[in-house]
Amino acid sequence: xxxxxxxxxxxxxxxxxxxxxxxxxxxxxxxxxxxxxxxxxxxxxxxxxxxxxxxxxxxxxxxxxxxxxxxxxxxxxxxxxxxxxxxxxxxxxxxxxxxxxxxxxxxxxxxxxxxxxxxxxxxxxxxxxxxxxxxxxxxxxxxxxxxxxxxxxxxxxxxxxxxxxxxxxxxxxxxxxxxxxxxxxxxxxxxxxxxxxxxxxxxxxxxxxxxxxxxxxxxxxxxxxxxxxxxxxxxxxxxxxxxxxxxxxxxxxxxxxxxxxxxxxxxxxxxxxxxxxxxxxx
Amino acid sequence: xxxxxxxxxxxxxxxxxxxxxxxxxxxxxxxxxxxxxxxxxxxxxxxxxxxxxxxxxxxxxxxxxxxxxxxxxxxxxxxxxxxxxxxxxxxxxxxxxxxxxxxxxxxxxxxxxxxxxxxxxxxxxxxxxxxxxxxxxxxxxxxxxxxxxxxxxxxxxxxxxxxxxxxxxxxxxxxxxxxxxxxxxxxxxxxxxxxxxxxxxxxxxxxxxxxxxxxxxxxxxxxxxxxxxxxxxxxxxxxxxxxxxxxxxxxxxxxxxxxx
Numbered sequence: 001x002x003x004x005x006x007x008x009x010x011x012x013x014x015x016x017x018x019x020x021x022x023x024x025x026x027x028x029x030x031x032x033x034x035x036x037x038x039x040x041x042x043x044x045x046x047x048x049x050x051x052x053x054x055x056x057x058x059x060x061x062x063x064x065x066x067x068x069x070x071x072x073x074x075x076x077x078x079x080x081x082x083x084x085x086x087x088x089x090x091x092x093x094x095x096x097x098x099x100x101x102x103x104x105x106x107x108x109x110x111x112x113x114x115x116x117x118x119x120x121x122x123x124x125x126x127x128x129x130x131x132x133x134x135x136x137x138x139x140x141x142x143x144x145x146x147x148x149x150x151x152x153x154x155x156x157x158x159x160x161x162x163x164x165x166x167x168x169x170x171x172x173x174x175x176x177x178x179x180x181x182x183x184x185x186x187x188x189x190x191x192x193x194x195x196x197x198x199x200x201x202x203x204x205x206x207x208x209x210x211x212x213x214x215x216x217x218x219x220x221x222x223x224x225x226x227x228x229x230x231x232x233x234x235x236x237x238x239x240x241x242x243x244x245x246x247x248x249x250x251x252x253x254x255x256x257x258x259x260x261x262x263x264x265x266x267x268x269x270x271x272x273x274x275x276x277x278x279x280x281x282x
Numbered sequence: 283x284x285x286x287x288x289x290x291x292x293x294x295x296x297x298x299x300x301x302x303x304x305x306x307x308x309x310x311x312x313x314x315x316x317x318x319x320x321x322x323x324x325x326x327x328x329x330x331x332x333x334x335x336x337x338x339x340x341x342x343x344x345x346x347x348x349x350x351x352x353x354x355x356x357x358x359x360x361x362x363x364x365x366x367x368x369x370x371x372x373x374x375x376x377x378x379x380x381x382x383x384x385x386x387x388x389x390x391x392x393x394x395x396x397x398x399x400x401x402x403x404x405x406x407x408x409x410x411x412x413x414x415x416x417x418x419x420x421x422x423x424x425x426x427x428x429x430x431x432x433x434x435x436x437x438x439x440x441x442x443x444x445x446x447x448x449x450x451x452x453x454x455x456x457x458x459x460x461x462x463x464x465x466x467x468x469x470x471x472x473x474x475x476x477x478x479x480x481x482x483x484x485x486x487x488x489x490x491x492x493x494x495x496x497x498x499x500x501x502x503x504x505x506x507x508x509x510x511x512x513x514x515x516x517x518x519x520x521x522x523x524x525x526x527x528x529x530x531x532x533x534x535x536x537x538x539x540x541x542x
Contacts, residue, residue, distance in 0.1 A: 098413055105413075107406060109405060
């Protein structure tokens with residue numbers, strides 16, 4: 001199943017247009033030397049939706065996130081993020097755009113010379129210069145969201161892998177970005193900690209309605225997200241009955257040999273007749 | 283290990299030099315673009331300047347002392363041992379103070395910058411910084427360049443002074459010369475050109491140390507092994523560049539300042 005393409009004009013009209021997709025990839029290609037990693041990748045991410053990207057190691061999943069953030073430029077094709085064509089933007093303008101995007105890196109990428117407080121406050125400190133009461137309140141709020149308020153003055157080296165991922169999530173969401181990019185947020189973590197991280201991502205999706213791209217190797221994580229919703233009153237994730245799975249703003253994208261071979265929701269994925277996909281999800 | 287053709291190798295080296303020049307231009311251009319990270323400059327000045335003070339003092343002292351000792355042997359043959367102060371002074375201020383201080387700072391800081399920034403690259407901290415809306419060139423590179431240039435200037439002055447004290451210690455204790463006579467010759471022999479040459483060099487060498495260290499760090503690839511390689515390359519490249527630039531700058535200044 002090939003990815004539906006969307007006219008770029010509708011995506012580039014305005015970042016405030018709620019009907020416009022948050023991300024549009026159109027025929028994006030990228031090579032490293034002789035290695036063609038992406039070969040004409042096209043997809044779009046509607047506002048408020050979370051799209052999980054699957055693929056074997058080296059299939060270009062993380063590369064898609066870096067391309068969306070403008071950290072790397074593609075060899076060809078166009079990428080529109082929040083109404084802006086990031087393939088054409090100079091680095092100075094990209095810094096402004098990145099203010100509306102949060103990213104959680106594969107290995108957390110916390111600044112190891114800064115404390116948890118300074119890591120989470122980093123973006124606000126860059127904007128305002130001084131660590132004041134308002135920043136402190138927002139840092140505590142973000143850390144409370146990931147249930148790590150007690151780690152404020154610890155260094156990243158003093159945290160476990162799961163805690164570092166949660167601090168990275170707090171750092172990404174502190175400015176309430178319009179778009180979140182998660183790069184293997186549960187990679188290398190035990191099932192219990194993975195579940196905590198997934199619950200936080202679902203909480204961010206359902207409570208703050210943030211659009212997100214999620215790269216993962218773990219199919220079960222994405223299935224958990226597609227079949228559960230966050231119950232704000234009880235502050236926990238609850239399973240939905242099978243008939244309500246379509247209500248969850250969640251879709252899947254599968255990459256193979258640098259191309260999108262599937263882009264659709266949970267039911268489309270389960271019903272797919274593609275042998276590779278059937279093998280992948282079995 | 284894959285063999286590279288000489289043409290490819292030459293192309294690679296030329297591209298590296300080109301990238302380095304663009305890197306230097308960007309680091310300098312950032313001085314005129316906001317934001318300027320003053321707090322980071324002060325922090326780096328402390329780490330580079332104050333942190334390097336002990337090795338600079340020790341290097342300066344022993345260099346001055348051994349210079350006096352070596353010179354005394356030759357000068358004694360001509361019955362001019364009183365000129366030890368003159369020789370130590372001109373050698374330290376014009377050449378050994380700036381060069382040896384720069385080499386010591388290159389060993390300590392160029393490699394330190396390469397390993398610090400290289401580690402940040404391979405752990406995606408540089409990407410995270412860009413993702414958080416900060417230009418790593420402005421935040422990490424420009425403050426290091428400014429701090430190194432500024433601090434190396436003063437470290438060289440300290441090194442020169444301590445070198446003269448080292449020479450004085452030998453002159454007084456081993457050669458039994460008069461301290462006031464030593465200082466008189468050391469001071470009187472210096473002319474404007476000597477001081478100018480001795481103080482323009484640390485500015486150039488400081489720029490080389492910081493830009494080479496940051497360049498190799500920011501371009502580190504291949505995990506911890508890559509960081510180790512970048513660290514070694516930064517120190518070697520900075521040291522060789524300092525010695526090569528020393529020759530060029532000395533020749534240029536001798537010609538332009540009408541040196542005799």
